Amino acid sequence: MTQPTPTDTAARSSAVVRPRPVADPALRVFLLHHAAGSHLVFNDWTEHFPADWEVCLLEAPGRGQLGHVPPYRDARGLAGHLLEAVTDLLDRPFVLFGHSMGALIAYEMAAQLADRGLPEPVWLGVSACEAPYDAGPGDGRPLHLLPDAQLRAALGRMGGMLPAVLADDDLWALFESRVRADFSVVETWEPRAGRPDVRVPLSLFGGDRDQVVPLDQLEAWADGAEQFAGQHLYPGGHFYFEGRADAVVAQVVEDVRTALGWPVSR
Numbered sequence: 023m024t025q026p027t028p029t030d031t032a033a034r035s036s037a038v039v040r041p042r043p044v045a046d047p048a049l050r051v052f053l054l055h056h057a058a059g060s061h062l063v064f065n066d067w068t069e070h071f072p073a074d075w076e077v078c079l080l081e082a083p084g085r086g087q088l089g090h091v092p093p094y095r096d097a098r099g100l101a102g103h104l105l106e107a108v109t110d111l112l113d114r115p116f117v118l119f120g121h122s123m124g125a126l127i128a129y130e131m132a133a134q135l136a137d138r139g140l141p142e143p144v145w146l147g148v149s150a151c152e153a154p155y156d157a158g159p160g161d162g163r164p165l166h167l168l169p170d171a172q173l174r175a176a177l178g179r180m181g182g183m184l185p186a187v188l189a190d191d192d193l194w195a196l197f198e199s200r201v202r203a204d205f206s207v208v209e210t211w212e213p214r215a216g217r218p219d220v221r222v223p224l225s226l227f228g229g230d231r232d233q234v235v236p237l238d239q240l241e242a243w244a245d246g247a248e249q250f251a252g253q254h255l256y257p258g259g260h261f262y263f264e265g266r267a268d269a270v271v272a273q274v275v276e277d278v279r280t281a282l283g284w285p286v287s288r
Contacts (some may be wrong), residue, residue: 039079039108047076050116054124056203070271084200087161093203097211102131117145125151145281149227166205179285219246223281226253229262
């Protein structure tokens with residue numbers, strides 16, 4: 023499959039959605055969505071961040087304004103594509119927060135920034151994602167290889183996609199290729215060897231009844247964190263933040279301020 027290239031200026035610019043541009047932000051927040059999702063999952067987060075923080079919602083190819091661009095099927099390629107999109111926005115402190123697949127891509131972006139000698143995030147937030155340090159083959163057949171009916175049933179149990187999309191053959195046909203590509207990103211990724219795990223302050227977020235990423239798999243992130251900044255669990259499953267964006271963002275803000283040594287507002 024032909025992949026978007028870093029020279030595709032339109033693809034790069036469309037990968038960053040800034041709902042509330044800030045002329046001279048004190049900090050930038052990059053939010054990365056889950057597999058089969060889009061930046062829209064964070065639509066109600068922006069209003070809860072401090073007014074002088076610029077929120078940037080990152081969009082993977084294959085959806086939204088990038089619907090014409092083939093989706094990536096590997097994590098390192100997707101992370102590299104998004105890095106090209108945000109390079110000009112790394113001129114001040116920034117943080118990365120990713121949910122599910124987005125957490126893996128945020129981890130990859132942080133690693134690639136370090137590899138390239140570019141500015142690194144001042145904090146990394148990972149949500150509802152299995153720790154990547156010793157990731158191996160999962161249980162059962164990978165989701166991206168499941169027959170159509172089984173994949174749709176698995177997505178229904180997981181949440182994050184409208185039931186109407188999963189139930190309607192014509193609608194599903196519009197989403198299937200990107201869904202399979204996204205899960206390929208997660209399920210074909212392999213850990214790096216011989217490098218530090220997470221060098222920047224790391225916080226964990228998750229639901230206390232998440233059946234997709236059990237608590238022990240989330241907690242394993244702490245084992246490779248040089249600066250573990252804490253774990254925050256909320257009632258609910260894989261999409262625990264639905265209906266409580268204000269509380270989750272408040273915790274993100276507190277952890278970021280703590281990592282930077284800034285006053286924590288209450």
